[in-house]
Amino acid sequence: xxxxxxxxxxxxxxxxxxxxxxxxxxxxxxxxxxxxxxxxxxxxxxxxxxxxxxxxxxxxxxxxxxxxxxxxxxxxxxxxxxxxxxxxxxxxxxxxxxxxxxxxxxxxxxxxxxxx
Amino acid sequence: xxxxxxxxxxxxxxxxxxxxxxxxxxxxxxxxxxxxxxxxxxxxxxxxxxxxxxxxxxxxxxxxxxxxxxxxxxxxxxxxxxxxxxxxxxxxxxxxxxxxxxxxxxxxxxxx
Numbered sequence: 124x125x126x127x128x129x130x131x132x133x134x135x136x137x138x139x140x141x142x143x144x145x146x147x148x149x150x151x152x153x154x155x156x157x158x159x160x161x162x163x164x165x166x167x168x169x170x171x172x173x174x175x176x177x178x179x180x181x182x183x184x185x186x187x188x189x190x191x192x193x194x195x196x197x198x199x200x201x202x203x204x205x206x207x208x209x210x211x212x213x214x215x216x217x218x219x220x221x222x223x224x225x226x227x228x229x230x231x232x233x234x235x236x237x238x239x
Numbered sequence: 240x241x242x243x244x245x246x247x248x249x250x251x252x253x254x255x256x257x258x259x260x261x262x263x264x265x266x267x268x269x270x271x272x273x274x275x276x277x278x279x280x281x282x283x284x285x286x287x288x289x290x291x292x293x294x295x296x297x298x299x300x301x302x303x304x305x306x307x308x309x310x311x312x313x314x315x316x317x318x319x320x321x322x323x324x325x326x327x328x329x330x331x332x333x334x335x336x337x338x339x340x341x342x343x344x345x346x347x348x349x350x351x
Contacts, residue, residue: 127282129282155336155337157337157338164247164346165343165344166327166341166342166343166344167283167327167341169338169339172338214280216282216283218282220337226331226336226337227273227285227288227337228285228337228339229285230275230282230283230284230285231282232281232282233280233281233282235280
């Protein structure tokens with residue numbers, strides 16, 4: 124149980140285009156999902172907290188107009204990287220928490236974004 | 240100063256060795272402690288979860304929390320090549336909801 128999927132697992136896009144990453148909780152409902160970014164050999168950096176039906180809360184230094192987050196249902200959150208640039212190339216990971224607890228995060232497999 | 244400190248390694252051990260991974264933290268408000276395993280280009284997988292001080296054992300894995308010293312450990316017995324991964328400690332406060340603070344991660348290689 125508590126499986127989180129991400130799609131796509133790897134995406135290459137051209138500079139200036141936008142790309143959408145999906146995060147789904149497959150066998151549970153998640154009122155809260157988190158989006159992280161991870162650079163090679165570094166730890167996870169929290170980008171934003173996404174709550175179903177409300178606006179995401181972004182961490183300091185994360186551009187909310189560049190990283191659009193939508194949590195439209197209890198099983199789906201999306202991250203859209205708008206006007207992507209090569210410096211946005213990274214590994215993006217989402218996690219989800221079971222509605223009603225416990226409050227442990229279950230992570231998706233990650234999405235590797237390469238902007239050329 | 241980081242709230243959570245973890246030696247990034249890399250750590251290389253022979254198969255069958257006992258591995259000790261550690262994290263220290265500075266904020267006594269942390270109450271819940273976790274260890275995640277992350278294989279290359281994959282998402283983290285929850286290995287162990289403990290609340291407050293004490294030990295917890297699960298198969299070859301033992302997690303220890305010493306709140307008085309602000310120190311947590313993960314021990315891996317009879318290490319296997321399949322244990323080669325990055326191990327991340329994480330912790331959260333009672334008041335921070337489900338928000339986690341991660342260590343930097345320790346890269347472990349178990350050599351056959």
